[in-house]
Amino acid sequence: MQDEERVETQGTPPVSRIRILRELERKVLWLSTWMIHSANHLREKVDGLKVGGHQASSASAVTIMTALYFEVLRPEDRVAVKPHASPVFHAIQYLLGKQTLDKLKRYRGYQGTQAYPSRTKDADGVDFSTGSMGLGLAQTAFASLVQDYVRLKGWQDSSTQEGRMIAVAGDGELDEGNVYEALYECWKHGVRNVWWIVDYNRQSLDSVVTDQLFGKISHLFQMMGWRVVTLKYGKRLERAFHKPGGAELRQWLDDCPNSLYSALVFKGGSAWRHQILADLKGQEEINALLNEYDDLALHSMMTNLAGHDLEVICEALQQLDGDAPTCVIAYTIKGYDLPFAGHKENHAGLMTVAQMDQFRQRCGIEEGEEWDTFAGLELPEEELQVFLDRVPIRENRSTVRAAPKLSVPHPPEAPAKPIASTQQEFGRYLFDLAREGGPLADRMVTVSPDVTVSTGLGGWVSRRGVFHRDESVDRFGQLDLASLQKWQMSPEGQHIELGIAENNLFLILAALGLSHDLFGVRLIPVGTVYDPFIYRGLDALNYACYQDARFILVATPSGITLAPEGGAHQSLGTPLLGMAQDGLAAFEPAFVDELTAILQWSFDYIQRGGKGEYSSAWLRDSQGGSVYLRLSTRPIQQPQRVLSESQQKAIIEGGYWFREPAPGAELAIIYSGAVAPEALEAFEQLTDDFPHAGLLAVTSADRLNAGWQAAQRSRRRGDRNARSRIESLLAPIAPDAALVTVIDGHPAALSWIGAVGGHRIQSLGVEHFGQSGNIPDLYRHYGLDADTILSACASAWLNRK
Numbered sequence: 001m002q003d004e005e006r007v008e009t010q011g012t013p014p015v016s017r018i019r020i021l022r023e024l025e026r027k028v029l030w031l032s033t034w035m036i037h038s039a040n041h042l043r044e045k046v047d048g049l050k051v052g053g054h055q056a057s058s059a060s061a062v063t064i065m066t067a068l069y070f071e072v073l074r075p076e077d078r079v080a081v082k083p084h085a086s087p088v089f090h091a092i093q094y095l096l097g098k099q100t101l102d103k104l105k106r107y108r109g110y111q112g113t114q115a116y117p118s119r120t121k122d123a124d125g126v127d128f129s130t131g132s133m134g135l136g137l138a139q140t141a142f143a144s145l146v147q148d149y150v151r152l153k154g155w156q157d158s159s160t161q162e163g164r165m166i167a168v169a170g171d172g173e174l175d176e177g178n179v180y181e182a183l184y185e186c187w188k189h190g191v192r193n194v195w196w197i198v199d200y201n202r203q204s205l206d207s208v209v210t211d212q213l214f215g216k217i218s219h220l221f222q223m224m225g226w227r228v229v230t231l232k233y234g235k236r237l238e239r240a241f242h243k244p245g246g247a248e249l250r251q252w253l254d255d256c257p258n259s260l261y262s263a264l265v266f267k268g269g270s271a272w273r274h275q276i277l278a279d280l281k282g283q284e285e286i287n288a289l290l291n292e293y294d295d296l297a298l299h300s301m302m303t304n305l306a307g308h309d310l311e312v313i314c315e316a317l318q319q320l321d322g323d324a325p326t327c328v329i330a331y332t333i334k335g336y337d338l339p340f341a342g343h344k345e346n347h348a349g350l351m352t353v354a355q356m357d358q359f360r361q362r363c364g365i366e367e368g369e370e371w372d373t374f375a376g377l378e379l380p381e382e383e384l385q386v387f388l389d390r391v392p393i394r395e396n397r398s399t400v401r402a403a404p405k406l407s408v409p410h411p412p413e414a415p416a417k418p419i420a421s422t423q424q425e426f427g428r429y430l431f432d433l434a435r436e437g438g439p440l441a442d443r444m445v446t447v448s449p450d451v452t453v454s455t456g457l458g459g460w461v462s463r464r465g466v467f468h469r470d471e472s473v474d475r476f477g478q479l480d481l482a483s484l485q486k487w488q489m490s491p492e493g494q495h496i497e498l499g500i501a502e503n504n505l506f507l508i509l510a511a512l513g514l515s516h517d518l519f520g521v522r523l524i525p526v527g528t529v530y531d532p533f534i535y536r537g538l539d540a541l542n543y544a545c546y547q548d549a550r551f552i553l554v555a556t557p558s559g560i561t562l563a564p565e566g567g568a569h570q571s572l573g574t575p576l577l578g579m580a581q582d583g584l585a586a587f588e589p590a591f592v593d594e595l596t597a598i599l600q601w602s603f604d605y606i607q608r609g610g611k612g613e614y615s616s617a618w619l620r621d622s623q624g625g626s627v628y629l630r631l632s633t634r635p636i637q638q639p640q641r642v643l644s645e646s647q648q649k650a651i652i653e654g655g656y657w658f659r660e661p662a663p664g665a666e667l668a669i670i671y672s673g674a675v676a677p678e679a680l681e682a683f684e685q686l687t688d689d690f691p692h693a694g695l696l697a698v699t700s701a702d703r704l705n706a707g708w709q710a711a712q713r714s715r716r717r718g719d720r721n722a723r724s725r726i727e728s729l730l731a732p733i734a735p736d737a738a739l740v741t742v743i744d745g746h747p748a749a750l751s752w753i754g755a756v757g758g759h760r761i762q763s764l765g766v767e768h769f770g771q772s773g774n775i776p777d778l779y780r781h782y783g784l785d786a787d788t789i790l791s792a793c794a795s796a797w798l799n800r801k
């Protein structure tokens with residue numbers, strides 16, 4: 001872009017476009033810095049905590065963000081903003097009329113703009129939440145794959161342009177391994193239309209980064225087929241490089257260690273001259289070159305990096321033609337143009353009141369005009385406003401697009417097997433769905449990190465195929481070799497096969513699960529994983545839920561029931577994780593008919609989008625969310641029954657009496673999941689002595705517990721009649737009854753049930769990493785067998801109040 005380029009604005013004289021952008025850049029720097037300052041200095045402090053914020057980190061990204069949002073972005077593009085540039089993002093949205101002054105003033109405060117951009121908590125069009133280093137980068141790449149998925153299927157209307165999925169990231173984020181896991185995966189899938197713009201200020205939180213690191217990193221990107229564009233010096237420096245002595249100056253800058261450069265930026269003044277002349281002693285031309293500038297002008301030139309040169313950034317981004325995945329390395333200065341620029345400890349640094357006052361005066365802003373959109377700018381307000389009104393992303397852009405719900409078909413009618421595992425029957429459910437077809441089946445997309453076959457998806461994939469941008473045949477099939485899995489790859493395929501990287505599983509689920517919002521196409525994403533390896537991708541799972549992505553996560557095998565595999569494959573804590581993870585409704589069915597009821601409900605639940613109020617049942621039921629199913633590979637005897645509607649409802653709410661207690665029962669066994677046979681065996685042995693006892697099946701400790709919490713909350717708010725499912729279930733039991741719970745997981749997942757009615761309780765479960773063995777060996781060892789359940793009953797009974 002050249003200075004001469006003009007904007008034709010109605011009724012106003014043509015003005016230089018780049019001049020307007022520079023004015024806006026200045027305003028964005030001011031507003032973001034002021035937003036943080038006022039939150040820290042002007043708001044009443046009630047709790048003794050520092051509010052915080054990142055003025056240096058924000059300043060570093062101002063030029064890149066100004067170029068993007070006011071010039072480069074198209075309505076269909078989507079952006080993951082560097083977490084610590086949240087104030088910059090909100091300042092831009094404010095100038096575009098999409099953010100309120102009230103929320104800016106409450107930055108980091110109650111209901112104000114968020115410290116890190118949030119899809120769910122901010123209301124000004126955040127495309128992807130960020131905050132956890134590295135995840136935003138990966139998510140843009142997976143979002144691009146999802147965009148390809150829906151486009152290649154022909155589901156986006158033909159007038160919709162392809163968007164670029166863009167991440168503005170800190171250089172420190174590239175330390176996160178998940179970035180490289182994603183890079184590798186994206187290479188396999190031929191991901192395109194993704195830009196990662198790295199704010200290369202060579203500082204992270206603690207310190208200045210290692211010299212020449214980017215040489216390594218850019219090689220890595222190139223190896224993975226990415227175009228790497230390095231934007232190092234601004235136009236003024238480039239011009240100086242062409243003068244006599246300029247080549248030496250360039251060499252000096254190229255060789256300058258990051259820490260020295262940062263220190264000189266901070267020191268400013270004559271420090272540059274002293275250092276350069278000392279290093280390049282005896283080179284006459286350099287002396288003459290530096291003498292052209294006074295100290296201030298020299299400092300300004302030496303800090304003229306490309307990442308702070310609007311022209312360079314705009315030009316470079318506009319010239320990125322084609323759809324090659326692209327990494328732009330933009331050299332920047334952390335804290336650019338602010339008093340702590342370049343200081344290695346500036347990450348959480350805040351300007352003082354006096355520094356801020358000076359900055360205000362330098363910006364030409366009067367006291368009292370700090371929040372004013374145009375105060376201190378040189379160009380007439382009307383011209384700036386006309387420009388802002390015409391910014392392309394202001395028009396026709398809505399982050400949340402309408403994607404109608406898909407209706408859930410009746411479950412496939414298959415005769416119930418007398419003995420079956422939940423994993424195996426999950427696979428069969430999907431296989432039957434694939435065969436029967438219909439709109440929901442067509443929109444289902446499965447994904448798995450190299451455990452497709454071992455988690456039960458093999459049949460589904462053989463029917464529905466593997467998704468890939470390019471067609472390829474199954475060579476085994478083509479050569480008539482016997483194989484169970486027919487994996488045809490094509491754009492029609494409905495399974496996305498990942499390498500073994502659970503981070504990628506959750507990141508792609510996040511992208512698939514936001515397709516209705518990002519691309520206006522609703523998908524039904526189902527991801528499978530080994531239950532213990534959820535831990536590997538936990539932050540990415542949390543990230544997906546935080547963004548309100550919608551998906552079904554199916555985890556098998558689980559617990560120690562995967563008996564011979566030993567401790568490394570046994571998950572103990574996941575039931576607690578399922579309870580604690582916000583946005584994820586967790587289930588652990590024991591029987592196949594329960595699983596079917598849960599799946600049917602889940603397909604609807606993940607599509608819900610109501611604005612839910614707290615209710616005595618479960619606060620998310622109108623809003624919906626994602627679902628986690630903890631399944632088992634253990635084949636167990638299935639009850640021969642047809643579930644009524646109310647039984648199905650009870651399963652969804654979290655539990656039902658498998659054997660109803662008589663009123664006043666003194667004892668109940670409560671179980672969850674694959675230990676059902678042991679619980680039943682113990683129960684049957686008890687009934688001679690305790691004919692009134694009950695056997696409670698917990699299908700979702702998460703929802704039972706959440707319902708109980710919600711009911712208590714409602715009662716505290718005055719709704720005396722609020723009553724949760726678990727309270728109703730326990731109502732017939734005697735107040736002094738004894739309870740015994742059992743789960744193949746941490747006992748705390750069920751032990752809270754004792755607090756519901758103040759009952760004495762003994763909770764069985766697994767607390768230590770596992771032995772290998774067969775199921776009877778291990779259940780005996782860990783005390784999940786019928787004998788231990790019985791002795792826990794005896795002990796609880798004897799110790800009754």
Ligand SMILES: Cc1ncc(C[n+]2csc(CCOP(=O)(O)OP(=O)(O)O)c2C)c(N)n1
Nearest residue numbers: 057084131132133170171172173203204205
């Ligand atoms: C997963 C994760 N680990 C640690 C942090 C704490 N943290 C916040 S910022 C930061 C350094 C960021 O450096 P960089 O990406 O270079 O950002 P910038 O220099 O632009 O501020 C760290 C470690 C975090 N937010 N997320």
Ligand SMILES: [Mg+2]
Nearest residue numbers: 171172203204
């Ligand atoms: Mg940095």
